[in-house]
Amino acid sequence: xxxxxxxxxxxxxxxxxxxxxxxxxxxxxxxxxxxxxxxxxxxxxxxxxxxxxxxxxxxxxxxxxxxxxxxxxxxxxxxxxxxxxxxxxxxxxxxxxxxxx
Numbered sequence: 227x228x229x230x231x232x233x234x235x236x237x238x239x240x241x242x243x244x245x246x247x248x249x250x251x252x253x254x255x256x257x258x259x260x261x262x263x264x265x266x267x268x269x270x271x272x273x274x275x276x277x278x279x280x281x282x283x284x285x286x287x288x289x290x291x292x293x294x295x296x297x298x299x300x301x302x303x304x305x306x307x308x309x310x311x312x313x314x315x316x317x318x319x320x321x322x323x324x325x326x327x
Contacts, residue, residue, distance in 0.1 A: 237262040237269060244273050251280070253323055255306075258286040270303070281322050285310075 235243060237260055244251065254273060256266035264272075270282050283304035304322050306315065321327035 236260075237264045240269055241272065244276070248273070248276055251277075253281040253283065253319065255283045255285065255319065258284050258288070283318065283322055 240256075251273075254270060256269055258266045260266055260269070266284055270284070274280055274282070281304075283306055285306045285308055287308040304318065304327055306318055310318075318327065
């Protein structure tokens with residue numbers, strides 16, 4: 227398995243990467259709040275139209291409870307609270323990909 231990370235792309239860059247490399251992507255790690263025009267939630271919904279079985283991990287400095295009760299955790303998506311250590315991120319991503327989270 228090849229793992230590729232795209233660090234902090236803008237929303238436009240993320241959608242461009244998705245358009246050209248969607249067949250290589252098995253997991254989306256996105257912040258709930260993004261600095262551009264769409265949110266992480268909107269990004270996830272957009273890419274899941276093409277790949278409904280895509281694994282999603284949302285991250286935020288806010289707890290899922292503060293984000294709202296309708297948050298995607300109920301849909302089986304992961305939620306990783308910031309700040310987190312690199313080893314915790316790696317374990318969380320591996321568990322999500324393996325379906326053991």
